[in-house]
Amino acid sequence: MSVIDRLADLRAHVRGAVTTPDDPDWEDARQAWNLAVDQHPVFVVEAADADDIAATVRFAAENELRVAVQGTGHGAAARGGELAETILLRTSSMRGVTVDPERRTARVQAGAQWGDVVRATAEHGLVALHGSSHDVGVVGYTLGGGIGWLARKHGLASSHVTAMDVIVPSGQRVEVTDSSCPQLFWAMRGGGGSFGIVVEMEFSLFELREIHAGALLWPAERAGEVLRRWRDVAERLPDEVTSVGRLVHFPPFPTVPEPLRDRKMVLVEAASLLGEEETSALLRPLRELGPEMDTFATGPVEMLIELHGDPPQPVPGMGGGAMLAELPDAAIDAVLELCGPDADSPLLGIEFRQLGGALGRAPEGAGALSSLQGRFAAYMVGMVTGPEAAAAIERHIATTQDGLAPWSTGGAYLNFTESPVDAGQAFGTTTVRRLRDIAAAIDPDRVLVPNHQVRAY
Numbered sequence: 472m473s474v475i476d477r478l479a480d481l482r483a484h485v486r487g488a489v490t491t492p493d494d495p496d497w498e499d500a501r502q503a504w505n506l507a508v509d510q511h512p513v514f515v516v517e518a519a520d521a522d523d524i525a526a527t528v529r530f531a532a533e534n535e536l537r538v539a540v541q542g543t544g545h546g547a548a549a550r551g552g553e554l555a556e557t558i559l560l561r562t563s564s565m566r567g568v569t570v571d572p573e574r575r576t577a578r579v580q581a582g583a584q585w586g587d588v589v590r591a592t593a594e595h596g597l598v599a600l601h602g603s604s605h606d607v608g609v610v611g612y613t614l615g616g617g618i619g620w621l622a623r624k625h626g627l628a629s630s631h632v633t634a635m636d637v638i639v640p641s642g643q644r645v646e647v648t649d650s651s652c653p654q655l656f657w658a659m660r661g662g663g664g665s666f667g668i669v670v671e672m673e674f675s676l677f678e679l680r681e682i683h684a685g686a687l688l689w690p691a692e693r694a695g696e697v698l699r700r701w702r703d704v705a706e707r708l709p710d711e712v713t714s715v716g717r718l719v720h721f722p723p724f725p726t727v728p729e730p731l732r733d734r735k736m737v738l739v740e741a742a743s744l745l746g747e748e749e750t751s752a753l754l755r756p757l758r759e760l761g762p763e764m765d766t767f768a769t770g771p772v773e774m775l776i777e778l779h780g781d782p783p784q785p786v787p788g789m790g791g792g793a794m795l796a797e798l799p800d801a802a803i804d805a806v807l808e809l810c811g812p813d814a815d816s817p818l819l820g821i822e823f824r825q826l827g828g829a830l831g832r833a834p835e836g837a838g839a840l841s842s843l844q845g846r847f848a849a850y851m852v853g854m855v856t857g858p859e860a861a862a863a864i865e866r867h868i869a870t871t872q873d874g875l876a877p878w879s880t881g882g883a884y885l886n887f888t889e890s891p892v893d894a895g896q897a898f899g900t901t902t903v904r905r906l907r908d909i910a911a912a913i914d915p916d917r918v919l920v921p922n923h924q925v926r927a928y
């Protein structure tokens with residue numbers, strides 16, 4: 472009897488949909504947010520609740536299959552689409568969010584997206600350490616660390632997780648906290664999805680109703696002077712300000728505002744907890760360069776989720792990252808030669824997220840990823856319109872990473888890494904050894920297929 476024949480058994484035990492290649496909605500069921508990743512699992516389970524997750528894990532173990540969990544598929548590229556002998560377990564129907572304003576915590580279900588959390592917390596005057604995009608999954612982001620607009624003040628999102636409800640690879644359900652399950656609690660805060668399937672995650676929130684934030688934009692021909700000035704300004708910014716410098720080729724789509732459509736621009740974005748007057752004084756050297764557009768304003772904290780202008784819906788993307796110890800003039804020159812306005816670059820953009828502040832300091836009792844070394848996290852991305860474009864983007868990302876190599880820390884931030892990488896690069900030798908021991912103990916048969924493996928591939 473084939474696995475597909477045995478599915479009646481699983482279907483009898485789960486409330487969510489089980490979709491096979493013979494079903495009419497197969498194409499939708501197997502689709503990741505990143506449309507460039509062509510996923511071919513054996514079948515797909517759309518979990519409705521924790522019992523569905525446990526039943527799927529047990530079915531996998533009994534049938535010598537593996538389980539790849541997916542909240543949204545933003546991080547699908549590193550795992551790739553060839554999911555041989557693997558069930559794709561989607562959690563996108565489990566999007567509940569509960570806020571406890573007294574304790575200043577939120578508890579979210581496995582498939583909750585940051586937009587869900589922002590809506591639920593804002594009405595209480597609270598904010599979570601979300602990232603730049605409304606539809607990135609809270610759980611996938613936080614398992615990988617999570618850097619957002621308040622990161623230099625409060626650090627990685629993973630450092631603020633307080634509890635997780637987890638189905639471990641044996642199918643058992645475990646409440647993971649510092650006191651109930653300290654090893655897993657440590658490993659799953661930044662160590663990724665190698666240890667269990669999160670059913671619910673609880674994390675701390677921060678009191679904040681308003682933020683001063685925005686972007687300054689110039690034509691990309693000004694990129695050299697703007698990026699140099701931003702780098703100098705960034706050096707002096709206090710932890711209350713998190714900034715990003717970026718080069719963007721805005722696509723020629725009707726969804727892009729007309730003044731930016733199909734234009735190459737250089738941008739400086741920032742979010743500040745200091746209010747308008749103090750922030751303006753800090754940004755004055757940049758404004759002296761006469762930006763063509765200036766969107767800075769003080770407004771409700773919800774506006775942070777729009778600040779970066781991430782895609783409103785799924786797109787076919789291919790990206791790559793680099794962790795930079797510094798960004799001297801020579802590094803900016805190298806970037807401009809490869810990705811500047813005159814370069815023959817297939818990328819839509821390259822950005823440099825400012826690190827430092829709380830991101831560079833390991834808080835007491837932190838998880839596996841306790842801090843990020845380096846001053847900037849670079850991320851570059853291109854739009855995959857076909858196999859030729861994919862090859863050109865892949866080559867260009869590799870060339871740009873090579874071009875930046877002299878200033879690299881040699882590390883990797885897995886949330887910005889879209890191809891397989893040795894986990895030692897992300898965690899260092901001692902931490903990776905501990906993560907591998909925990910993964911081997913909790914998942915000896917390697918049932919789970921995370922996007923980034925901590926164990927050797």
Ligand SMILES: Cc1cc2nc3c(=O)[nH]c(=O)nc-3n(C[C@H](O)[C@H](O)[C@H](O)COP(=O)(O)OP(=O)(O)OC[C@H]3O[C@@H](n4cnc5c(N)ncnc54)[C@H](O)[C@@H]3O)c2cc1C
Binds near residue numbers: 562616667
């Ligand atoms: C447009 C865009 C914007 C982004 N912005 C930021 C940003 O501002 N800051 C930042 O740090 N990162 C950012 N990222 C990276 C993002 O955080 C990672 O891609 C992350 O892995 C996405 O999580 P997901 O759940 O949405 O994706 P998925 O692909 O669904 O999940 C990624 C991985 O997380 C694990 N996982 C997911 N759900 C579970 C679960 N319930 N239990 C166990 N493991 C699970 C699995 O290993 C899975 O392969 C961005 C990515 C994109 C494409």
